[in-house]
Amino acid sequence: MELYNLKHPSQVVSFTQAVKLGLGKDRGLFFPKNIPTLDDIDGLLALPFVERSKKVIGAWLAEELGQDTVDRIVERAFNFDLPLVQADKDLYSLELFHGPTLAFKDFGARFMAQCLNELAKGEKINILTATSGDTGAAVADAFYGLDNINVVVLYPKGKISVLQEKMFTTLGDNIHTVAVSADFDACQTLVKQSFEDSDIRDGLHLNSANSINISRLLAQICYYFEAVAQFKKSNNSDPVIAVPSGNFGNLTAGLFAKAMGLPIKRFIAATNSNDTVPRYLDNGEWSPQLTVATMSNAMDVAEPSNWPRVEAIVKVMNWSLTDIKGIGVSEADTVDSVKALHAGGYLSEPHAAIAAFALKQTLLADEKGIFLGTAHPAKFNEVVEQILAVDLPLPPELAAVVPKTILSANLAADFEALKRHLFTILVK
Numbered sequence: 534m535e536l537y538n539l540k541h542p543s544q545v546v547s548f549t550q551a552v553k554l555g556l557g558k559d560r561g562l563f564f565p566k567n568i569p570t571l572d573d574i575d576g577l578l579a580l581p582f583v584e585r586s587k588k589v590i591g592a593w594l595a596e597e598l599g600q601d602t603v604d605r606i607v608e609r610a611f612n613f614d615l616p617l618v619q620a621d622k623d624l625y626s627l628e629l630f631h632g633p634t635l636a637f638k639d640f641g642a643r644f645m646a647q648c649l650n651e652l653a654k655g656e657k658i659n660i661l662t663a664t665s666g667d668t669g670a671a672v673a674d675a676f677y678g679l680d681n682i683n684v685v686v687l688y689p690k691g692k693i694s695v696l697q698e699k700m701f702t703t704l705g706d707n708i709h710t711v712a713v714s715a716d717f718d719a720c721q722t723l724v725k726q727s728f729e730d731s732d733i734r735d736g737l738h739l740n741s742a743n744s745i746n747i748s749r750l751l752a753q754i755c756y757y758f759e760a761v762a763q764f765k766k767s768n769n770s771d772p773v774i775a776v777p778s779g780n781f782g783n784l785t786a787g788l789f790a791k792a793m794g795l796p797i798k799r800f801i802a803a804t805n806s807n808d809t810v811p812r813y814l815d816n817g818e819w820s821p822q823l824t825v826a827t828m829s830n831a832m833d834v835a836e837p838s839n840w841p842r843v844e845a846i847v848k849v850m851n852w853s854l855t856d857i858k859g860i861g862v863s864e865a866d867t868v869d870s871v872k873a874l875h876a877g878g879y880l881s882e883p884h885a886a887i888a889a890f891a892l893k894q895t896l897l898a899d900e901k902g903i904f905l906g907t908a909h910p911a912k913f914n915e916v917v918e919q920i921l922a923v924d925l926p927l928p929p930e931l932a933a934v935v936p937k938t939i940l941s942a943n944l945a946a947d948f949e950a951l952k953r954h955l956f957t958i959l960v961k
């Protein structure tokens with residue numbers, strides 16, 4: 534698989550290089566030179582998830598890595614369920630939160646960890662990533678205890694739930710965590726600055742595990758195929774899919790799936806009040822505002838880093854951006870959506886509820902829709918309990934971290950301070 538840098542198209546790399554580098558020159562995103570298409574989509578949809586995913590990933594990577602390696606990576610990464618559950622009339626939730634850290638990030642993080650495990654073969658790797666909540670836990674869990682790999686996770690101090698924080702800051706060993714006194718966009722900027730700094734680049738051989746890493750996006754393509762496969766068992770039409778969006782990795786993966794031939798009627802990009810993209814899709818002006826804190830904190834992103842990839846797919850496929858509907862959902866409507874879903878018998882949390890709300894608003898009479906259930910409701914138990922006035926039992930994965938101690942270092946959003954810290958913990 535060949536990829537080019539969207540900022541410097543003359544920089545062309547293999548998948549292996551793209552996974553190890555994360556970002557290209559000048560923080561440019563890697564983008565595939567060719568998007569493979571799949572024949573016999575019906576035959577593919579009839580396969581079980583893991584077998585189908587081997588073929589979907591194989592279409593991108595078998596030539597470079599060999600189908601056997603692809604099969605091993607897929608089998609080890611995807612070892613949990615992803616049911617499509619009816620949540621309301623004409624509305625289904627693809628529950629992506631049955632992995633070890635109870636969020637959709639488990640797909641990308643586990644797949645990336647297995648890719649590096651296969652591709653790095655004994656090289657020392659340092660992963661630096663920023664999280665607005667769930668990436669941290671998923672990456673920490675996927676890489677915890679792997680030989681030769683150190684992980685550093687930055688997160689916005691006080692802006693993620695305590696449970697979320699405990700899921701990745703209490704492990705220790707090769708997992709280092711840093712609480713930054715700033716918002717997620719500032720954490721993301723620190724990560725990007727680190728990749729640009731020649732001392733760090735040459736001295737620490739950094740890798741990123743954010744959704745900017747192409748391996749994570751390939752993994753996410755697979756669950757869109759599963760969504761459509763399950764949907765088609767009881768529906769003849771093609772679904773509309775609403776994606777709760779922050780950094781827009783998830784939507785990027787969905788568009789890749791559609792470009793490969795998966796029948797999806799259209800996408801809805803649903804955000805919270807950090808609505809840079811819905812406003813842009815409405816009026817053509819890219820004008821990010823300051824990030825605001827919301828209940829769906831993992832989507833508190835004003836400058837989504839994957840957006841250039843969305844535009845690139847639309848361009849190479851000769852689609853139009855107007856085919857993507859952007860909807861920014863207020864806090865009050867998020868609350869109403871969690872309540873409405875619960876009244877209909879479906880327990881949700883703010884991120885998925887935003888996508889459900891956007892679907893309901895825009896679905897036509899003859900259409901059915903799928904929203905992505907990106908996190909387990911118990912991961913956001915404080916806000917869900919408050920909205921619904923119910924007690925939510927903690928699933929065992931979460932109950933286990935409650936008594937543990939947070940091991941994070943605390944830093945200001947200061948690049949020089951971060952640089953000193955990285956050299957202290959990673960050069961031994």
Ligand SMILES: Cc1ncc(COP(=O)(O)O)c(C=O)c1O
Nearest residue numbers: 778779780781782783831907908
């Ligand atoms: C629970 C949840 N939902 C949705 C999103 C948004 O996904 P993306 O950043 O790929 O747009 C995130 C991202 O962290 C998340 O954690």
